[in-house]
Amino acid sequence: MSKPWVSVKSLKEFGMLGMNCRNVDFINRYNQRKDFPLVDNKLKTKLLAQEYAVSTPGLKFVVSEQHEISHIEQQLADIDNFVLKPAKGSGGKGILVVTGRQGNQFVRSSGALIDISDIRRHMSNILAGLYSLAGSADVVIIEDLIAFDDCFMGYSHEGVPDIRIIVFCGYPVMAMLRLATAASDGKANLHQGAVGVGLALDSGRCLQAAQFGRPIKLHPDTGCALRDIRISGWREILLLASQCYDMTGLGYIGTDIVLDKLAGPQLLELNARPGLAIQITNGRGLLPRLRHIEQISINRRFRAEQRVDYVMRHFAEELSLAHSPDVG
Amino acid sequence: MNQKWTFHIILILIALVGMGTAVMRHLSAGTPFLPGQEKSVWLVEARVDFDITEGPVSASLSLPDAQPPGFELFQEQAASPGYGFTVLGQGDNRRAEWTKREAEGEQSLYYSAQLVESDSDSASAAEAPSTTNEYNNYWENAQELAAKELLSLAREKSSSSLSLARELIKLLNSPSSQNAGLLRSDTLSQAELLIYFLNRADIPARYVMGLYLEDARRRQVLTPMVEVYTEREWLLINPKTGVVGVPSNLLLWHRGGVSVLDVSGGKNSRVHFSMIRQTVPAAQLAQVTKSDSIFSRLGVQRLPIEEQSMFKLLLLLPLGAAVVVFMRVIIGLKTSGTFMPVLIALAFLQTSLVEGLISFVLIVAAGLALRGYLSRLNLLLVSRIAALIVLVIFMISAFSIIGYQLGYSAGMAITFFPMIIIAWTIERMSILWEEDGPSEVLSQGGGSLLVAVIAYLLMQMPLFVHLTFNFPELNLVLLASILAMGQYTGYKLSELWRFRAMDDL
Numbered sequence: 001m002s003k004p005w006v007s008v009k010s011l012k013e014f015g016m017l018g019m020n021c022r023n024v025d026f027i028n029r030y031n032q033r034k035d036f037p038l039v040d041n042k043l044k045t046k047l048l049a050q051e052y053a054v055s056t057p058g059l060k061f062v063v064s065e066q067h068e069i070s071h072i073e074q075q076l077a078d079i080d081n082f083v084l085k086p087a088k089g090s091g092g093k094g095i096l097v098v099t100g101r102q103g104n105q106f107v108r109s110s111g112a113l114i115d116i117s118d119i120r121r122h123m124s125n126i127l128a129g130l131y132s133l134a135g136s137a138d139v140v141i142i143e144d145l146i147a148f149d150d151c152f153m154g155y156s157h158e159g160v161p162d163i164r165i166i167v168f169c170g171y172p173v174m175a176m177l178r179l180a181t182a183a184s185d186g187k188a189n190l191h192q193g194a195v196g197v198g199l200a201l202d203s204g205r206c207l208q209a210a211q212f213g214r215p216i217k218l219h220p221d222t223g224c225a226l227r228d229i230r231i232s233g234w235r236e237i238l239l240l241a242s243q244c245y246d247m248t249g250l251g252y253i254g255t256d257i258v259l260d261k262l263a264g265p266q267l268l269e270l271n272a273r274p275g276l277a278i279q280i281t282n283g284r285g286l287l288p289r290l291r292h293i294e295q296i297s298i299n300r301r302f303r304a305e306q307r308v309d310y311v312m313r314h315f316a317e318e319l320s321l322a323h324s325p326d327v328g
Numbered sequence: 329m330n331q332k333w334t335f336h337i338i339l340i341l342i343a344l345v346g347m348g349t350a351v352m353r354h355l356s357a358g359t360p361f362l363p364g365q366e367k368s369v370w371l372v373e374a375r376v377d378f379d380i381t382e383g384p385v386s387a388s389l390s391l392p393d394a395q396p397p398g399f400e401l402f403q404e405q406a407a408s409p410g411y412g413f414t415v416l417g418q419g420d421n422r423r424a425e426w427t428k429r430e431a432e433g434e435q436s437l438y439y440s441a442q443l444v445e446s447d448s449d450s451a452s453a454a455e456a457p458s459t460t461n462e463y464n465n466y467w468e469n470a471q472e473l474a475a476k477e478l479l480s481l482a483r484e485k486s487s488s489s490l491s492l493a494r495e496l497i498k499l500l501n502s503p504s505s506q507n508a509g510l511l512r513s514d515t516l517s518q519a520e521l522l523i524y525f526l527n528r529a530d531i532p533a534r535y536v537m538g539l540y541l542e543d544a545r546r547r548q549v550l551t552p553m554v555e556v557y558t559e560r561e562w563l564l565i566n567p568k569t570g571v572v573g574v575p576s577n578l579l580l581w582h583r584g585g586v587s588v589l590d591v592s593g594g595k596n597s598r599v600h601f602s603m604i605r606q607t608v609p610a611a612q613l614a615q616v617t618k619s620d621s622i623f624s625r626l627g628v629q630r631l632p633i634e635e636q637s638m639f640k641l642l643l644l645l646p647l648g649a650a651v652v653v654f655m656r657v658i659i660g661l662k663t664s665g666t667f668m669p670v671l672i673a674l675a676f677l678q679t680s681l682v683e684g685l686i687s688f689v690l691i692v693a694a695g696l697a698l699r700g701y702l703s704r705l706n707l708l709l710v711s712r713i714a715a716l717i718v719l720v721i722f723m724i725s726a727f728s729i730i731g732y733q734l735g736y737s738a739g740m741a742i743t744f745f746p747m748i749i750i751a752w753t754i755e756r757m758s759i760l761w762e763e764d765g766p767s768e769v770l771s772q773g774g775g776s777l778l779v780a781v782i783a784y785l786l787m788q789m790p791l792f793v794h795l796t797f798n799f800p801e802l803n804l805v806l807l808a809s810i811l812a813m814g815q816y817t818g819y820k821l822s823e824l825w826r827f828r829a830m831d832d833l
Contacts, residue, residue, distance in 0.1 A: 005824040006831050014830050020657060021817035093763060128709035130759070192764065214829050280829050 015285030017276060022252075026290065030169065030251025031272050038248045039270035043087040043141055045248075049267055052247040054240060056267045057083070057260075063140040069123050073116050081145040084119070086126040088138045092187045094131030096122055097159075099145065109158055110186060146266060149259040151232060154224040155179050158186035163199070163237060163257045163265075166274055166286065169297045170245035171307045172238045173289040173315070175199040176281045177229060181211070182221050190277040195219060197226050198282035202316030204234030210281045235308060237265045242304040244270055289315060335815065339808045346804030353799060363794035370399070370541050371604045372579065373440040376589060378597035380431045385593035387437055390537075390582040391415065391422040397564075397574045400446040408437040420583040435594065443579065474507035479525055489531040489558050490565070490572065496525050497570040519552040519567040532557035536564070537582035539601055540575075546602040550581055550588060641674060643796040646803045648673050648783040650810050655779045657813045660822030663779050664756055664772040671746050672776065673783035681784060685777070687727065688750075692773070694723050695754035696761070703758065717751040 011018075017026075038044050049056040060082060061075055076082070084096040096119070097109035105113040123140045125131070132138040152161045159180030166174045176196045180186045183193030190196050195216065198207035209216050209226040218225055231237065241255040244267065254274025257265050279285050292314075302310065353359055376387055394401045406413040411426040426437050482495035500508050500518060511521060519535060526533035534557075537550035555562040564574045574580065582588045591597035648670035655661045663669050676684040698719050702712050724747075753776075761769045786792055795802050 003831065004828055006828045008819055008824065010831060011819055011824070011827060014827075016819070016823075016827055016830065018817070018819040018823050019660070020820060024815060024817045124708065130709050210829060213826060276823075276826075280827060283830070 011285070014279075015287035015289075016279055017286040017290065019276060021287070022276065023273075026168070026252040027273060031253075032249065035248055035250050036272050039250065039253065039272045040090075041087050042085065042089070042269050043139060045267075045270055046141070046143070048247055052243065054243050054247055054267050055263060055265065057146055057258075058144040060142045060144065062087075063123055063127070063142070066124065066127055069120050069127075072120060072123065076116075076119075076142075079142075083143050083145050084122065084126075085141050085143070086131040086138045087141050088129075088132035088136065089126075090131075092189050092192075094122075094126055097145065146258050146268075147261040149261050151259070152179075154222045155219055155226070155229065157181050157184075157219075157221040159184075159188055160258050162188050162268055163231065163259070164274070164278060165238065165241040165255045165257065166278060167241050167245055167253050167255055168290055168293050169251050170242050170302070170304065171293045171297065171311050172201060172241050173293060173311065174278050174282055174286055175201060175204070175238075175241075176278045177206075177231065179219060181219070183211075190275065190281075195226070196277060196281035197229055198278070199229075199231060200316065201238070202234075202312045204231035204237070205229065208281065208283050210277075213277070213280055231259075233259075233264065235312065238308045238312070239304055240265045240267060242307050246304065332815075335811075339812055342811070343805045343808040346801045346808070349801035349804075350799040353801070359798050361795070361799075363790045368445055368605050369402075370443045370445070370579070371440060372443060372539070372541070373438060373602050375600050375602070376426075376435075376437040376439075376591075376597065377600070378435055378591045378594035380433060380435060381593060381595050383593050384427065384429050385431050385435070385591070386425065386427045387592075387594070387597070388416075388426075388590040389424045389437075389439060389599060390586075390588045391424050391439070392441070392443075392579060392581045393419055393422065393583065395446075396443075396580045398445065398576055399443040399579055401441055401443050404439070404441040406437070406439045411437060445576075471511060474511055475525070475528075478505075478507045478511070479529060482525075483529070489526070489529075489556055490563060492529060492531065493522065493526060493533070493554070493556050493565050494570045494572075496522055497565075497567060501568075501570075517552055517567075519554050522554050522565075522567045526554075526556060534562075534583070536580055537588055538564075538574075538578045539581045539603075541577045541579055541603055541605075543603070543605040546600075548601040548603070550599075550601070551578075553578075553580075555583070640793070640797050641677065643800055643803065644677075644787045644793065645670060645674070646806045646810075647787055647792060647796060650806045650813075651783040651786060652779055653810050653813050655775075655782070657816055658820060660820030660826075661775045661779060662772050663776040664753060664760070665749070665776070668749055668753060669776045669779035670783055671749050672780035673787055675746065676780065676784040677788060681781065684784075685781070688777075690727065691720065691723060691750060692754055692757065695720055695750065696758055698723075699754050699758040703762075713751055713755055716754055717747060720747055720751050720754070 038048060043059075043062060046056050046059055050059075060079060063069060063072065080101055081099050084098070086094040089095065098106045098114075098119075099109050100107045102113060105115060106119065108114060126138050126140045129136050129138050146160055148156075148160045155161060156179045161177055161179050164176050164178055165172045176198050178188040178190065179195040179197065180188050181193055181195055185192065188194045190211075193212060195209055195211045197209040199205065200207055206227045206229040211220060217227065237257055237259075240257055244253060244255050245251070248270065250270075250272055252272075252274075254271035256268040256271065258268050260266050276286075296310075350361075354361060374389060376389055378387065391404075392399075392401065404415075406424060406426070408426055410431070411428045414425050416423050416425055424439050478496070478499055482492055482499055486492040486495045497518075499505060500511070500521060502508060523533045523535055534555050536553045536555050538553045539548065539550055542548075552567065554565050554567045556565055557563075563572055564578075564580070565572050589597055589599050649667065652663070652667060652669055656663065656666075672684075672688060675688070678684075679687070695716065699712075699716060702715060705712075707715065757769050757773060760772065
């Protein structure tokens with residue numbers, strides 16, 4: 001039986017990034033306060049991404065006033081599937097995924113049927129600020145539904161698996177795949193019970209996986225072996241993540257990327273305060289990599305491609321030395 | 329790195345300024361660092377009674393000096409309905425004067441003074457007095473003869489004015505002496521007799537009245553005493569025992585001057601004294617007695633009592649804030665709302681812990697139940713919270729009334745909780761419940777309550793109440809520690825648990 005705690009000494013050996021250190025040394029230092037709205041508001045992120053030719057799910061329309069909700073069915077008339085989300089929501093809250101229609105009703109990703117009145121109420125709640133930080137007024141974004149890639153078949157319960165990559169000064173430094181489970185209610189948030197799969201930076205293959213902060217080997221709902229996961233088109237994904245730095249100017253961000261069957265990797269959203277659980281899924285701390293990038297980025301002005309090549313080369317070596325795929 | 333150093337130096341400076349100011353305040357104003365160092369204060373009340381005879385009334389009572397030997401007067405007031413009151417004169421001649429145009433029946437006038445026992449035994453150094461040679465001439469020859477004999481007898485045995493006084497007392501006291509027996513009469517008290525002899529021997533002496541202080545005594549009267557002038561100072565001598573010096577429990581009430589009590593327009597006048605011994609925190613004394621120092625001018629104590637009690641709470645807030653910072657940054661406890669725990673702790677201060685906890689949990693639980701119904705009504709957020717505020721107020725009134733009817737005044741305690749904060753807490757908890765489940769509600773709610781209880785326990789400690797109130801500058805030390813914690817980049821205690829899987833990987 002393992003200990004219920006870990007010593008400070010071994011945390012330091014692993015180079016684990018703590019929350020205080022993240023806030024003081026990275027978020028406060030590298031993220032300008034004025035840039036926060038770019039990532040806290042998904043509408044702004046989306047428009048910015050379109051400006052920088054960073055692929056992102058297409059925006060269908062925006063609802064920003066209560067009176068628009070009364071005749072919303074006209075706008076939804078030709079749309080069979082869509083995602084409805086609050087622009088300022090956090091932690092996947094308030095996201096409604098409609099995958100199809102059955103007569104007058106809408107089919108949710110969970111299979112449940114809802115009426116147009118349910119959609120109206122949901123929109124009304126979003127506008128009132130129910131899901132936004134501090135309850136400030138919000139807008140509703142209606143965007144294209146991701147047709148998610150077959151490579152994740154059997155690895156997700158309901159929700160779309162997404163790839164979280166921490167990007168520091170434009171260099172991707174750590175990545176994980178987040179798989180929704182029954183426990184997480186189709187959401188891809190680790191603290192709600194999603195499975196986090198650490199991904200090797202050079203290849204996009206699985207390092208190890210964790211749920212609720214404990215290592216696991218099989219997906220709890222589907223029973224698929226997690227170590228077989230290998231993401232295709234990995235370099236493209238890292239490139240997309242790296243470009244988000246140029247786009248926002250934020251030094252320390254978490255990028256959430258989904259894979260569309262047709263359109264390839266898409267930027268879903270950005271996070272200016274990315275969580276720390278990614279370190280558990282990778283079995284290593286962020287700190288050594290962050291300090292390394294801090295050192296080298298001082299006198300290098302690399303383009304996104306060069307940064308991605310740099311991390312694929314440098315952080316891959318470390319990985320193969322420290323871990324073999326059989327561990328975990 | 330450089331920046332970090334300057335930051336640390338600034339922190340140390342802030343803390344030093346805070347502590348330094350506190351130490352200087354301690355040294356200059358005498359405010360003690362620890363609570364509970366108490367000095368005894370005598371509350372002496374003089375009650376003047378008389379019957380009205382006619383016309384305008386005026387009563388004049390001799391008052392003690394502002395600094396009678398062994399004591400220090402720090403507050404005095406008069407309570408006498410319908411009378412005009414003034415204090416006249418200074419030093420030994422201070423008198424209280426009550427005046428009224430018309431009055432009927434028995435009258436009672438009150439004067440009360442608070443006196444602190446002080447160490448400075450200011451023996452009244454005085455200018456050389458003029459001897460008041462008021463010989464009284466109504467003695468018969470036999471008495472005059474006896475007096476002469478007694479005085480020469482005492483002179484023979486003494487060398488100084490003080491020893492003469494002592495010898496005189498001895499002679500006057502001796503039951504066998506015929507001379508003394510002849511002189512002792514109803515008309516003159518022993519003290520007056522002694523003064524007469526001393527004056528006759530060209531030694532300045534005066535009549536004083538003292539009050540023996542004993543805790544919780546009523547209907548006390550003044551005791552006559554004699555002061556003898558020797559070598560530039562007045563020395564008190566007990567005309568009965570001959571003991572020299574002011575006893576520590578004797579308050580010199582009346583010195584020289586005319587009479588203790590003068591009443592015009594009344595008869596049957598008399599004065600009685602009652603007294604109690606109180607213990608007052610030395611801090612409270614320091615503020616009044618050394619009221620001229622710059623520190624007491626900058627102290628909160630200069631404000632009216634009502635504002636002071638508000639500041640007492642306000643100045644405790646930094647402590648609560650520091651606790652929240654510590655619990656969140658170092659321990660890593662989750663709380664719902666950043667500083668809600670401090671507000672809850674403040675409410676606990678007014679209610680007491682157990683009552684406060686019970687009523688808080690009751691309200692939030694009942695609020696969550698009501699909020700469950702509200703969420704089904706499909707309301708806009710603003711009106712939902714507004715509705716919740718109204719309902720919370722209804723609940724609080726209901727709890728208070730029911731509690732009061734059942735005989736628990738504790739029910740009333742609930743009103744101290746900040747309404748809006750509670751409504752928001754309920755709203756947030758409810759969303760948390762829907763989205764993350766009841767366990768998250770329990771963990772955040774429990775975290776908040778735990779922090780609130782810890783903050784409360786610190787904020788109600790007499791030491792901290794005393795320090796933050798009397799040494800507001802010590803909050804700078806708290807500020808420095810809060811700033812220091814703001815730069816702490818080490819692990820939180822909770823992260824040792826959160827990352828526990830790292831050892832297994």
